[in-house]
Amino acid sequence: MKSAILCIGTEITTGLVRDQNAYFLAFHLTSVGLFPKLVLFVPDHKETIAKTLQFLFEDEEIQSLFITGGLGPTQDDLTRETLAEILGKKLCFIPEQWENIVRFYQKIRHTQPPENNRKQAFIPEGAVLLENPLGTAPGFISDFQNKKIFVIPGVPKETEYFWPIIKTHLPSHDNQFYRSEMIKICGVGESRFEHEIQPFLSSLPDTLQSAYLPYFGEVWFYLYSYEKNPQIIQNAENVIKKIKDVWKPYLFSQWGNTLEQACGMLLSEKHLTIAIAESCSGGLLSHRLTNVPGSSSYFYRGYVVYSNQAKIEDIGVPSSLLVQHGAVSEEVAHALAVGVRKNSNTDIGIGITGIAGPSGGSEQKPVGLVYIGISNSQHTQVKKYLFSGDREVIKTLSTQSALTQLFLQLQRGALNER
Amino acid sequence: MKSAILCIGTEITTGLVRDQNAYFLAFHLTSVGLFPKLVLFVPDHKETIAKTLQFLFEDEEIQSLFITGGLGPTQDDLTRETLAEILGKKLCFIPEQWENIVRFYQKIRHTQPPENNRKQAFIPEGAVLLENPLGTAPGFISDFQNKKIFVIPGVPKETEYFWPIIKTHLPSHDNQFYRSEMIKICGVGESRFEHEIQPFLSSLPDTLQSAYLPYFGEVWFYLYSYEKNPQIIQNAENVIKKIKDVWKPYLFSQWGNTLEQACGMLLSEKHLTIAIAESCSGGLLSHRLTNVPGSSSYFYRGYVVYSNQAKIEDIGVPSSLLVQHGAVSEEVAHALAVGVRKNSNTDIGIGITGIAGPSGGSEQKPVGLVYIGISNSQHTQVKKYLFSGDREVIKTLSTQSALTQLFLQLQRGALNER
Numbered sequence: 054m055k056s057a058i059l060c061i062g063t064e065i066t067t068g069l070v071r072d073q074n075a076y077f078l079a080f081h082l083t084s085v086g087l088f089p090k091l092v093l094f095v096p097d098h099k100e101t102i103a104k105t106l107q108f109l110f111e112d113e114e115i116q117s118l119f120i121t122g123g124l125g126p127t128q129d130d131l132t133r134e135t136l137a138e139i140l141g142k143k144l145c146f147i148p149e150q151w152e153n154i155v156r157f158y159q160k161i162r163h164t165q166p167p168e169n170n171r172k173q174a175f176i177p178e179g180a181v182l183l184e185n186p187l188g189t190a191p192g193f194i195s196d197f198q199n200k201k202i203f204v205i206p207g208v209p210k211e212t213e214y215f216w217p218i219i220k221t222h223l224p225s226h227d228n229q230f231y232r233s234e235m236i237k238i239c240g241v242g243e244s245r246f247e248h249e250i251q252p253f254l255s256s257l258p259d260t261l262q263s264a265y266l267p268y269f270g271e272v273w274f275y276l277y278s279y280e281k282n283p284q285i286i287q288n289a290e291n292v293i294k295k296i297k298d299v300w301k302p303y304l305f306s307q308w309g310n311t312l313e314q315a316c317g318m319l320l321s322e323k324h325l326t327i328a329i330a331e332s333c334s335g336g337l338l339s340h341r342l343t344n345v346p347g348s349s350s351y352f353y354r355g356y357v358v359y360s361n362q363a364k365i366e367d368i369g370v371p372s373s374l375l376v377q378h379g380a381v382s383e384e385v386a387h388a389l390a391v392g393v394r395k396n397s398n399t400d401i402g403i404g405i406t407g408i409a410g411p412s413g414g415s416e417q418k419p420v421g422l423v424y425i426g427i428s429n430s431q432h433t434q435v436k437k438y439l440f441s442g443d444r445e446v447i448k449t450l451s452t453q454s455a456l457t458q459l460f461l462q463l464q465r466g467a468l469n470e471r
Numbered sequence: 472m473k474s475a476i477l478c479i480g481t482e483i484t485t486g487l488v489r490d491q492n493a494y495f496l497a498f499h500l501t502s503v504g505l506f507p508k509l510v511l512f513v514p515d516h517k518e519t520i521a522k523t524l525q526f527l528f529e530d531e532e533i534q535s536l537f538i539t540g541g542l543g544p545t546q547d548d549l550t551r552e553t554l555a556e557i558l559g560k561k562l563c564f565i566p567e568q569w570e571n572i573v574r575f576y577q578k579i580r581h582t583q584p585p586e587n588n589r590k591q592a593f594i595p596e597g598a599v600l601l602e603n604p605l606g607t608a609p610g611f612i613s614d615f616q617n618k619k620i621f622v623i624p625g626v627p628k629e630t631e632y633f634w635p636i637i638k639t640h641l642p643s644h645d646n647q648f649y650r651s652e653m654i655k656i657c658g659v660g661e662s663r664f665e666h667e668i669q670p671f672l673s674s675l676p677d678t679l680q681s682a683y684l685p686y687f688g689e690v691w692f693y694l695y696s697y698e699k700n701p702q703i704i705q706n707a708e709n710v711i712k713k714i715k716d717v718w719k720p721y722l723f724s725q726w727g728n729t730l731e732q733a734c735g736m737l738l739s740e741k742h743l744t745i746a747i748a749e750s751c752s753g754g755l756l757s758h759r760l761t762n763v764p765g766s767s768s769y770f771y772r773g774y775v776v777y778s779n780q781a782k783i784e785d786i787g788v789p790s791s792l793l794v795q796h797g798a799v800s801e802e803v804a805h806a807l808a809v810g811v812r813k814n815s816n817t818d819i820g821i822g823i824t825g826i827a828g829p830s831g832g833s834e835q836k837p838v839g840l841v842y843i844g845i846s847n848s849q850h851t852q853v854k855k856y857l858f859s860g861d862r863e864v865i866k867t868l869s870t871q872s873a874l875t876q877l878f879l880q881l882q883r884g885a886l887n888e889r
Contacts (some may be wrong), residue, residue, distance in 0.1 A: 125685070127662075186859075302861075352777055
């Protein structure tokens, strides 16, 4: 049983991108066995939308179609109208939906909705309305011959909101596609990982394939097959289990889907608290750690010590250190990690200093040079990195490396002491 | 003249994503007028690739097709074979390409290439080989009737490497797609904006269409047309100019592509400095401001004052205020903005306090309640917001609102005094 995802919006085809929906849907659809056969992006262009819908409708294999976007109030939002035309159904005004829009406007904007929002109260005849508490565009479900068509708003958060609701409406089907648990590791390169797990994989049947996805120093790995039977699943699960055992020190996905979640869970579990003083990463590390719900129980505070003055006044870095070694140095990273831990009275302190560029580099200290220190009451370790990439990449890699160091140390119990 | 982008690889259709290529190509193709009519992702699945190629080949409008991925050495890489089949051409062995592969292996891996790399030395009969110094998969250019077909490896770095080369091979064409300058405004809703610019648009020919892209409270707007002639361009430019004049107070795109860039440019221009004390946004505002190259000249420091202790110790918020009004209150936002400005000795201070959720909300202070204060030596203004969404959305909307307030005040000169 296959599905298809159609993202409608001018963005990508005019050179801009709003894509999370495709990925969100693809991920969740495969997890329930609705393997997406095709993912398409088309602009808000009537003929193109129509042609693409016809192409998808002609495909016998596609039994459910997920359409996002083009449901807004403006004249360039054409999904509703075009789909109704291809379905050969007229659009019907749904009074309840208009009331939802009015309520939404009163609650959020404290005004009446403008007239052009009225088109959002229309859905194709016979379609099932899916109410949208997050916005003015409703979702709906239509049928075409043996196909179920799910139409949801293109705002990523709204698409996410609708998934659990859509899920209850999915056509019953046998799951023909198998994907194993996804393993995520950090602190090891993709090629080394791939090389070292070969012995485990050699035993697998050809129908079971491996996928490796490097992501800013993380490696994501899973097995998948277009066949699904107990033998396949058994084979896959055995290998995944072996790999998880061997790579445990680097395996963070059992602690959460992201590195910051994994670190958060280990910090909570060990009842450890943390504070951060970051320079070149400019707040990104604090941002990532505080993205985790409940982080306020272990994350006490963060400092973005961009200026030397801030490093001295907020963290107590001796100005002599700054003069002698410069702001971007092992010594200053060390002083930031120790200082922020002490003046925040936390178990762990992290200090980051570096050159994010594009300017500010030199022969001795090039753009991309970053020092990261992690400190607790017993020891302080500073590592030196030389990243390449633009400013945002260097900020991201800095925080990835800090979280990786933190995870590896937490995982092996190196930060347990108070 | 239109193009299409076909990304072949298992990732997205097995629920994971490697997409940079599509966006990279879409962006660059529109910039040379090769408007992508369709962007498709398909798995390494022979029938699906074949069907999709046929669909694209049948489309008269598509005159150049860009295919990435599925050119690897492994058995699941099927792009080469399937395309040749649909083109009705056989695959030919290119000795020079095999030598490239051998050289690459010797240089990078210091070994001979395995036999399965040999398939990467085959390209469809009559195709033009594009050598790839970054990997073992070459690119190539084929023809099908009036279409040019560009095939390049799916590794993002390699796709980027090939663009300038492909560019020299693009079919000569009049740029038939026109896209006006993109206007970005903040502080005004999409519907209101659309409603109020109608008078300007009513004069435009039907061939000129408007695109509205809402983005976390910003509205992005541009005109586009699938026809391009001096009249169209003249019409569009006149309207864009009128809209820019009328909406100047809200128009940030003339100051930069992002709100943080726009704020940064205005801060530099006015020689103003800034410091931030943020609670619920957890470092995201500092992160965004420091994403702008050169921000160290106006961004002095940021505090992520997650705990009350941090608010008191770092910013000097009176504990009596916290007791009396609670951490999430107009008074504390005010104290944070004033306090961080004074103790950082900057011209401007921003304070953010709120409830990002999912927990921590109450009847009186629900999740999504956020106070944002902006202060300079003359005045301090605090605004109250009630956002809906999950933790990350509330963090994002908090920083969007802070940057919007900052921009609007800078733009109208409200923060000029020292």
